Amino acid sequence: MPKDTKEPIARLYSLLAKVPLEEYLSSENFAAFCRMHELGDTWKEHLETARDRPDLYGEDTIKNAFILFFHHLLQTRSWDFLKILAGFLQDFQEWNAGPVPCTEIQKECIRMGFPERSVADEFLKSRMTSEEQVFSAHR
Numbered sequence: 001m002p003k004d005t006k007e008p009i010a011r012l013y014s015l016l017a018k019v020p021l022e023e024y025l026s027s028e029n030f031a032a033f034c035r036m037h038e039l040g041d042t043w044k045e046h047l048e049t050a051r052d053r054p055d056l057y058g059e060d061t062i063k064n065a066f067i068l069f070f071h072h073l074l075q076t077r078s079w080d081f082l083k084i085l086a087g088f089l090q091d092f093q094e095w096n097a098g099p100v101p102c103t104e105i106q107k108e109c110i111r112m113g114f115p116e117r118s119v120a121d122e123f124l125k126s127r128m129t130s131e132e133q134v135f136s137a138h139r
Helices: 006-015 021-025 028-036 040-051 059-076 078-096 102-111 116-137
Strands: none
Touching: 006 059, 006 102, 021 028, 021 059, 021 078, 028 040, 028 078, 040 059, 059 078, 078 102, 078 116, 102 116
């Protein structure tokens, strides 16, 4: 794990720069995702911290909150980080109905020091869980 984890988290954010991430982070879908993972208070705290900075406006506030939030998760829940990240990306992709650069994000996770096998397993589990939920909904 790198000592400065804000830099890798900022790179994760930049990989998502071409998708409507700010809209998703302000959506009820993301709020539900946070509740499901017991992260609602954590997100709210980091969003408020970002909003309290007078030098940040609009999407810069959301970007800063995203980086603080995922940095916090990496520091406090590193054992769960890949699962949360993969679930976040899956939920975002379902909300957005568009492509998410998962391969690049997986490579960034490996650069961060996560074992390649763990990264692949978590992303695969997340995709399979999502497909099972879709299958169950169509029965």
